[in-house]
Amino acid sequence: MTPQNQEGCYYEYKRDTDRGPGCWVNQNCVFPPHFHSSIELMYVTEGTLSVIVDGKHTQLHPGEFSISPSFAIHSYWTEGTSRSYVLTVPMESIPSYKSLLSKKTFARYFGEDHSHGELKRCMEALIRLFAEEEESSGDSVVRRNLMKGYLYVVISLILGETGVEAHAQSRDEFLAKNILVYLTEHYQEKLTLDMLAQHFGYSTYRFSRLFHNYFGRGITECINSMRCREAAVALDRKKVSVTEIAMASGFESTRTFYREFKRYYGMTPTQYAHREKTQQLPPPENFNQLHP
Secondary structure, three states: OOOOOOOOOEEOHHHHHHOOOEEEEEEOOOEEEEEOOOEEEEEEEEEOEEEEEOOEEEEEOOOEEEEEOOOOOEEEEOOOOEEEEEEEEOHHHOHHHHHHHHHEEEOOOEEEOOOOOHHHHHHHHHHHHHHHHHHOOOOOHHHHHHHHHHHHHHHHHHHHHHOEEEOOOOHHHHHHHHHHHHHHHHOOOOOOHHHHHHHHOOOHHHHHHHHHHHHOOOHHHHHHHHHHHHHHHHHHHOOOOHHHHHHHOOOOOHHHHHHHHHHHHOOOHHHHHOOOOOOOOOOOOOHHHHOO
16 A cells, blocks of 8 residues: 555545546646546646656646546645646546546646647637636537537546556545545544444454555545534634534534644635635645655
8 A cells, every 4th residue: 555645635525525626727726636427637737746646646737737537546736826727527527538537547647738739729629618608607518529529629638648557446535435435425523533444344443554554644634624624614604603614524522623734734624715716825834845
């Protein structure tokens, strides 16, 4: 089992419940380790973006990209500034490639655009089309077909750059993702090491070792990071008190909530709630361990 050294890795279930593809511009991208069933393409247009996909790390510069296969654990961090195009593609959106990519995976997760600007132009066209779709009150068959066509071109160009290879998911990798799915569904509840070990059929010692070896963090830290992310969303809504948010997020005390929230976001929940929305958040504690 290969250590990931990724704090707070979680299953991004909202991405999977949306089901449709998406394409947008991201400034100064910061996103902790996560995974979902969609393919995710990150194309850098300005600055430098640090990326990890399945434990492989690189820094992307303008004209370079990363591709994260379905259920691959990936994360992003900007030191300085960056501007990127992000594209998420559910397998159902590209049925002609679904069979191929269910048995094989991208041979490389990082690459450089050698399409003479075609890849970038396709992503810019997708960004415009998705923006038009959000602003439109009705569905457009023409727009939908244009989106589908651009999606196929983008995936074809990426496959041309990376190639494919057979992918056999290890037993440990399968277990790790099942654990994350379970934690995503139950992190607001009371969870203990003993309960989780029993649920997955391991001794407490063995389960703790497996979890720490794969994620580089303890179970409590992982669960608390999920709770902090839930709390951050609630703080942005500002409809209930901090104490209510702490309890609803799964924390048993406000003292623990304040401590963990500050460790994760670098500020207290109150400071977070009153920050400028354009303010760039600091990285989670020890995030630099992601960069060997």
